[in-house]
Amino acid sequence: MSTPTLSALPIRRLTLRDLTACADLSQDRGWPREDHKWGLLLSAGTGYGIDDPDGDGLIAACVVTEYGPQERPGLGAIGMVLIAERYARKGLGRRLMRYVVEGAGTTPLTLHATPSGRPLYEQLGFKTIGRAEMVRGRITPDGPLPDVATRPATAEDLPAIVRLDTEVFGLDRTHVLTRLPAFVDQLRVAEADGTITGYAGAWPNMETHVIGPLIARDTETAKALIVSLAAGSDRPLRTDIDVRHEELLAWVKERGLAPIAFNTVMTYGVPELPGDWTRRFAPLTVAAG
Numbered sequence: 001m002s003t004p005t006l007s008a009l010p011i012r013r014l015t016l017r018d019l020t021a022c023a024d025l026s027q028d029r030g031w032p033r034e035d036h037k038w039g040l041l042l043s044a045g046t047g048y049g050i051d052d053p054d055g056d057g058l059i060a061a062c063v064v065t066e067y068g069p070q071e072r073p074g075l076g077a078i079g080m081v082l083i084a085e086r087y088a089r090k091g092l093g094r095r096l097m098r099y100v101v102e103g104a105g106t107t108p109l110t111l112h113a114t115p116s117g118r119p120l121y122e123q124l125g126f127k128t129i130g131r132a133e134m135v136r137g138r139i140t141p142d143g144p145l146p147d148v149a150t151r152p153a154t155a156e157d158l159p160a161i162v163r164l165d166t167e168v169f170g171l172d173r174t175h176v177l178t179r180l181p182a183f184v185d186q187l188r189v190a191e192a193d194g195t196i197t198g199y200a201g202a203w204p205n206m207e208t209h210v211i212g213p214l215i216a217r218d219t220e221t222a223k224a225l226i227v228s229l230a231a232g233s234d235r236p237l238r239t240d241i242d243v244r245h246e247e248l249l250a251w252v253k254e255r256g257l258a259p260i261a262f263n264t265v266m267t268y269g270v271p272e273l274p275g276d277w278t279r280r281f282a283p284l285t286v287a288a289g
C-alpha cells in the first residue's frame with residue numbers, strides 16, 4: 001500500500017469497544033496484551049486509532065489522559081503509542097502524534113519515551129526533562145523495616161487521597177483515582193497522627209504486580225508502602241521510579257528488584273511537570289503520566 005493512501009486513512013476516537021483490538025495491536029508489536037491497563041486508559045482517557053483498510057483491526061493507536069479542569073486541562077499524558085508491525089516505518093506514528101499535538105492546542109503534554117520512540121518525539125518538539133528506571137523482582141526483607149504505619153485504604157479515605165494527590169501531582173486526577181479501587185488488587189495508605197501521608201496501589205499486569213501510583217511524604221514512607229504491598233502479593237513486583245529518588249532505587253535493588261530499562265520523561269509546551277516531584281516516586285503507569 002502506498003504512503004499517500006496511508007496518509008489519507010482517517011484517525012478516529014477509540015472507545016471501550018476497541019479494547020480487544022488495542023490489546024491485539026499490543027501483541028502484534030511484541031508487547032504484552034495488557035487488556036486490564038487498556039481498559040483503564042480507554043475509560044479515563046481518550047484513545048485515537050487508525051483502522052486497517054483491509055478490515056484487519058487497528059494499525060495504529062495511542063491514548064491521551066488529561067488532568068485538571070475538564071474545560072481547560074492543565075496537562076495531557078500520551079501513552080501506548082503503537083503501530084502495527086506490517087505498517088512500521090511508514091509515517092503513521094508521526095501522523096498520529098502530530099494529530100494529538102495539534103488537537104491538544106495550548107494544553108501542555110508529557111510522555112515517557114522508549115529509546116526507539118525518543119527520536120520521533122524530539123523531532124516533534126518534545127524536550128527531555130528526566131528519566132524513570134523500571135525495576136522488577138521480589139522484595140527480600142533485609143534489615144530493619146521502615147517505622148511507618150500502613151493499612152488498606154477504605155472508601156472513606158478517598159477524599160484525603162484525592163487532596164494529597166492533587167497537592168503532589170499538581171493537578172486534579174479525581175477521574176483516575178476514583179477508578180483505582182476497581183483497578184488495583186491492593187490500595188494502601190500510610191498514616192501518621194491520623195493524617196494520610198502517602199498512598200500506593202498494586203495492580204495486575206501479566207505475571208507481575210505493578211506498584212503505582214506511589215505518592216509519599218518521604219523515602220521511608222515510600223519504602224513502607226512498597227514493603228506492605230509486597231507482603232500482600234504472590235507475584236514479582238514491577239515499578240518505574242523517578243531516578244532522582246536515588247535512595248529508594250538503591251534500597252529496592254538491594255532487596256531484590258533488578259533494573260530492567262529506562263524511560264525518558266519528556267514534555268511539550270511546558271519546561272517542567274507541575275507538582276512536587278520529591279513526593280512523587282512512581283506513576284500509576286508510564287502510559288498515563
